[in-house]
Amino acid sequence: xxxxxxxxxxxxxxxxxxxxxxxxxxxxxxxxxxxxxxxxxxxxxxxxxxxxxxxxxxxxxxxxxxxxxxxxxxxxxxxxxxxxxxxxxxxxxxxxxxxxxxxxxxxxxxxxxx
Amino acid sequence: xxxxxxxxxxxxxxxxxxxxxxxxxxxxxxxxxxxxxxxxxxxxxxxxxxxxxxxxxxxxxxxxxxxxxxxxxxxxxxxxxxxxxxxxxxxxxxxxxxxxxxxxxxxxx
Numbered sequence: 272x273x274x275x276x277x278x279x280x281x282x283x284x285x286x287x288x289x290x291x292x293x294x295x296x297x298x299x300x301x302x303x304x305x306x307x308x309x310x311x312x313x314x315x316x317x318x319x320x321x322x323x324x325x326x327x328x329x330x331x332x333x334x335x336x337x338x339x340x341x342x343x344x345x346x347x348x349x350x351x352x353x354x355x356x357x358x359x360x361x362x363x364x365x366x367x368x369x370x371x372x373x374x375x376x377x378x379x380x381x382x383x384x385x
Numbered sequence: 386x387x388x389x390x391x392x393x394x395x396x397x398x399x400x401x402x403x404x405x406x407x408x409x410x411x412x413x414x415x416x417x418x419x420x421x422x423x424x425x426x427x428x429x430x431x432x433x434x435x436x437x438x439x440x441x442x443x444x445x446x447x448x449x450x451x452x453x454x455x456x457x458x459x460x461x462x463x464x465x466x467x468x469x470x471x472x473x474x475x476x477x478x479x480x481x482x483x484x485x486x487x488x489x490x491x492x493x494x
Contacts, residue, residue, distance in 0.1 A: 304482075311393075311486060312486050313483075313484035313485050313486045313487060314428075314472070314474075314484040315484075316481065316482075316483075319481070329481075359425075370415050370416055371416055371433055371435065373430045373433065374418075374430075374482060375430070376427035376428050376429070377427060378427050379425075379426070381425075
């Protein structure tokens with residue numbers, strides 16, 4: 272089946288540790304996105320990539336880093352510089368054609384920093 | 386920045402109709418999406434509007450007025466499984482999606 276996978280579903284880390292969230296898609300989509308969701312707030316864009324080996328900062332990139340070495344994969348690292356990392360993280364992808372192009376979301380990773 | 390507003394919560398009875406409004410102010414406009422999100426799960430696509438008017442998909446319909454910066458999602462014949470959060474998202478002039486905070490709909494028996 273085609274889709275987007277994120278792992279793990281739940282992740283616990285100690286304060287000060289870096290952690291990497293996985294996102295893989297087999298939809299052959301060019302564009303991939305990382306969002307953060309907090310209670311009572313809309314999804315906020317962290318980073319996005321429209322093509323392999325290229326990515327741009329979103330609205331809240333500070334304390335995060337990404338890589339896009341393969342079309343299928345767009346891992347997100349939450350660094351110790353991120354002041355409030357506990358949140359629900361969603362990865363999404365789309366063909367990259369813009370306009371009516373629908374974003375498809377992975378199941379999400381809930382990160383809790385203790 | 387982009388500004389997308391929708392009510393925080395709505396409650397309705399099973400079998401009834403609920404209308405979720407969304408107003409937006411964005412730099413450029415390339416379409417408006419509605420997504421459904423059950424608690425702890427991924428958002429799933431419901432509808433897309435880019436031209437003014439009503440788009441109907443079964444029990445769900447979505448309306449857009451670009452001149453008013455306004456959309457609504459209409460849910461008819463409500464079922465218990467429709468209890469979820471509904472997200473309004475606008476694709477701006479740079480083709481990025483900006484999301485509203487979501488409207489939590491509770492369907493009561």
